[in-house]
Amino acid sequence: MTFSHGDAVRVASRPHDGHHRTPSYLKGKLGIVERVHESFPNPETRAYAEDGLPPQRRLYLIRFDQHAVWVDYDGPSGDGLLADVFEHWLEMPA
């Protein structure tokens, strides 16, 4: 899937055995695309003696409201958390 700045997305919450760079605290969370980065080799295959290609995977900087990430977040409602998430870990919100 391809996303644009401002799109609402959900981080997939599927289980994944082995190396991947989507932190568990973000799985299943709703965010907004803050930046569209370029594409990179896939770390999930690159970690196992493959070159992570093809294809390269698009990387996105996603912004989350802290209060949407943590049930007990102690801070103002405007606080945000941003993380780089690969396209194959992002879904349209249901």
Next chain:
Amino acid sequence: MSHDHHDHDHSHDPVTTSGEPPVATRVRALEELLVEKNILQRDEILQRIDWLASRRPGDGARLVARAWVDDSFRERLLEDARQAALELGLDPGPSPVVVALENTDTVHHMVVCTLCSCYPKALLGPPPAWYKSLPYRSRAVSDPRGVLREFGLTLEENVELRVVDSTADIRYLVVPRRPSGTDSLDEEALAALVTRDSMIGVSQPLADA
């Protein structure tokens, strides 16, 4: 979930007669083997050590100071920090993308790598031990205002705190706000105010003395 042991950034192993812990012997033996097998050359290892030893936060500080005095450079820095570093003759490091995050009077950025220790070390030098520590990696995302208070920084409620978790190959550098009362300072004097910690986002730059 296992207990959170006292986090070791540095080894507490008993020191050998050489003054180094046992792990040091093992690393040196590894190097020896790799050189013997012709996997690596000793001189390229030494070059790499020299490069690491020469990395300083002063490089990042120069980027910030230039952005403070030159508005079009500031725009170029925010557009592509890697290219902006090259423009000043600095080494941006091996990461293909470096992003500068600008603090304003309503937004403050703070950087962490919860999964390991990703850090713009070409521009800032090696990361501090606390940046790589388990409690920082844990709390920087879930309790960032608490972490900032530990570092002596209390942000106002109307300032949006944006924590950036460096989960991929992008390296992030914070551009702190220029301290007030610094209009008369030249670029070099301004760069001296820009601390490593202010470019991670856990504190503000130094105020002019």
Next chain:
Amino acid sequence: MGRAVHDRGGWPTDEPIDRAEHDLADWEMLMDAIVGTLGRHGVMNADELRRAIEGMPADEYEAASYYERWLHATETILAEKGVLLPGELDERVAS
């Protein structure tokens, strides 16, 4: 779904952040340089290093220092690739 030991964001902890500065020891600089040079030669990339660190038993991961994890991971990957033979490094250390 269990959480892997390296996946620390939001991990419950009461441990204070130790803000003391620690210069890197010579052996740590050497370990960093070995990994960087192996990377430059295409022998081991950063994701392989991370994968091997993440595969450490949880108690070992938490007890190890930062560069001890790098050493563990480097040995794992090099052994996997047949660059290091079984027991070879132990032998060299003992000699």
